[in-house]
Amino acid sequence: MQKKDPPILVTRPSLPPVEEYESLVREIFSSRYLTNGGAQHQKLERALKEKLATPNLRLFSNGHLALECAISALNLEPGEIITTPFTFVSTTHAIVRCGFTPVFCDVEPDYFTLDATKLEAKITPRTRAILPVHVYGNPCDMDAIEAIASRHNLPVLYDAAHAFGVTIHGRAVADYGTASMFSFHATKCYNTIEGGAVATKDAAYAELLNGYKNFGFHADEEIREIGGNAKMNEFQAAMGLLNLKYFDNEIAKRALVAARYRENLSGIAGLSFRPVRDGASQNYAYLPVSFDPTVFGATRDEVSDTLKTYGIFARKYFYPLTSESACYKGQFDPAETPIALTASRNVLTLPLYADLALGDVDDICEVVSGCKK
Ligand code: T4K
Numbered sequence: 001m002q003k004k005d006p007p008i009l010v011t012r013p014s015l016p017p018v019e020e021y022e023s024l025v026r027e028i029f030s031s032r033y034l035t036n037g038g039a040q041h042q043k044l045e046r047a048l049k050e051k052l053a054t055p056n057l058r059l060f061s062n063g064h065l066a067l068e069c070a071i072s073a074l075n076l077e078p079g080e081i082i083t084t085p086f087t088f089v090s091t092t093h094a095i096v097r098c099g100f101t102p103v104f105c106d107v108e109p110d111y112f113t114l115d116a117t118k119l120e121a122k123i124t125p126r127t128r129a130i131l132p133v134h135v136y137g138n139p140c141d142m143d144a145i146e147a148i149a150s151r152h153n154l155p156v157l158y159d160a161a162h163a164f165g166v167t168i169h170g171r172a173v174a175d176y177g178t179a180s181m182f183s184f185h186a187t188k189c190y191n192t193i194e195g196g197a198v199a200t201k202d203a204a205y206a207e208l209l210n211g212y213k214n215f216g217f218h219a220d221e222e223i224r225e226i227g228g229n230a231k232m233n234e235f236q237a238a239m240g241l242l243n244l245k246y247f248d249n250e251i252a253k254r255a256l257v258a259a260r261y262r263e264n265l266s267g268i269a270g271l272s273f274r275p276v277r278d279g280a281s282q283n284y285a286y287l288p289v290s291f292d293p294t295v296f297g298a299t300r301d302e303v304s305d306t307l308k309t310y311g312i313f314a315r316k317y318f319y320p321l322t323s324e325s326a327c328y329k330g331q332f333d334p335a336e337t338p339i340a341l342t343a344s345r346n347v348l349t350l351p352l353y354a355d356l357a358l359g360d361v362d363d364i365c366e367v368v369s370g371c372k373k
Contacts, residue, residue: 001363004311008360012353013186014250016242024238033234036214040237044192047244051165052182053172054199056206059237060213063161063183063196065230067094069212070181070198071129072225073205074155076100079128083159084114085321085332086340087133091159092322095131103127104323106337110275112136112288112347115339116144123152130156134163134173135318136349137189137285139277142168142176157181160199162285164190165247169279174199184240189254189285190247192240195232253354254284260358261287261350264365268372270296286317287352289368290343297373300348306371312364314351319344 015021024040031039041059049057060066071081071094081100083091086107095102105122108115114132130149132140140158149156158176160166161183166173174180179202184195200206211218211225218224232240243250265271270292276282293299298306300316307314321344323332334341350364 001310001366003309004360004363007311007313008351008356008364009313010315010349010351011187012355013191014243014246014354016239016246020242021238024241025235028234028238035231035233037231038234038237040234040241041232044237044240044244047241048197051244051247052174052197052199054174055201056203057197057199058206058209058213059232060196060198060230061232061236062194062230063181063185064090064094065213065228066183066196066198067091067159067181068098069209069227069230070157070179071095071098071100071131072212073208074129074157074178075208076128079126080124081129081131082119082122082127083131084133084135084340085323085334085337086112086318086343087135087159087322088161088318089322089325090161091131091133092325092328100128101126102323104332104337104340107135107340107343108141109339111138111277112274112340112343113138113140114145116141116148119145119148123148123154127152127154130154131159132156133159133161134166136274136288137162137164137166137283138274139163139166139168139173139280141277142173146177161196162188163283164188164285165251165281165283167281168277175201178202179205189250189283190243192232192236192243195236195240250354251283254352255282257352257354257356257358257361258282258284258287260361261365264362265289265368268296268369270294270372271368284352287350288317288347289350290346291348292346296371298371300346303368303371304348307364307367310363310367312351312367314348316344316347317349318347
């Protein structure tokens with residue numbers, strides 16, 4: 001097989017027809033309203049409330065700041081927030097940057113989401129909240145997590161960065177917990193270039209989010225919180241409106257790519273796909289594959305390096321564990337979350353995006369299966 005030129009990257013953002021974006025940009029130009037809750041922003045907020053089946057939704061400039069604002073708006077006393085280390089480092093950074101101590105709970109061996117059976121043992125008198133992650137778009141065991149949270153009177157804030165549009169037994173993930181944060185970054189299955197949202201059933205909490213994302217303003221002369229600036233602008237909102245229009249098509253195309261991977265790679269000893277939680281819909285946000293080196297005969301890193309020689313750039317999402325990041329050196333013991341630690345060594349997320357040609361998927365699979373010894 002020839003080296004891919006241009007290379008195949010782990011993802012490629014989907015874009016609407018440029019003329020449609022141009023037309024919305026013209027509207028923005030003629031309105032001269034560029035940010036701070038303009039017409040596109042209002043339209044997108046309404047449309048996403050419907051899409052995510054939530055009564056209250058606030059838009060943000062990016063998912064990370066959305067998460068920081070969501071934590072701040074919980075108005076917690078200083079203390080600990082229980083989370084998982086098998087995630088993008090944003091999740092842990094948001095907790096720390098808001099002044100809390102992350103406490104890491106291990107993940108389930110199948111789904112890599114926070115293991116509810118290990119959660120209660122992590123709760124102390126200093127626990128203030130639980131922040132689970134719907135990693136790769138696979139929902140957490142929300143019923144079990146929320147049963148424990150309610151016994152201890154703790155809010156649950158979901159990092160739903162990967163879970164746009166996901167439902168479980170027909171119920172939207174945004175309908176669970178105190179709130180859920182969604183990321184609309186360019187690399188996500190739904191994008192507003194950069195962007196994010198927080199969805200919540202609690203109208204008073206949503207009102208606080210307004211303050212945290214806009215310097216604390218609630219009216220011209222009324223500054224209630226020590227908020228920052230995390231507002232989505234009109235150009236982002238316009239992109240979001242158009243990408244929403246094409247979202248079902250996006251998911252249908254991603255589903256075909258994911259199915260082709262499964263067709264080609266199923267049944268190879270030592271290589272496994274993530275199961276989908278019972279009743280959960282899929283948005284095909286990522287294509288994580290686990291390699292058991294003792295059975296497959298090659299390590300995840302060897303597979304990744306071999307793919308690179310063919311111009312194929314898979315990614316090790318999520319390596320290192322957030323708890324092992326250099327900036328947290330010496331503060332946490334990754335051995336305390338052994339399942340997460342193994343996952344971070346064995347998982348490779350293969351390229352997945354709507355326009356990835358099935359012929360390219362076949363080539364990627366040929367290289368991957370060729371690594372087996
Ligand atoms: N919580 C979780 C669980 C998250 O996964 C994330 C973000 C957040 C919170 C925070 O949400 P945001 O603040 O980002 O909204 C990427 C994304 O930047 C990040 O959004 C995402 N998670 C994370 C998992 O992946 P990198 O450092 O891997 O991105 P980068 O630039 O290496 O891009 C990945 C590939 O995509 C590259 O091969 C290039 C390609 N690409 C990228 C961009 C931006 C394109 O082809 N076009 C593009 O425009 O973090």
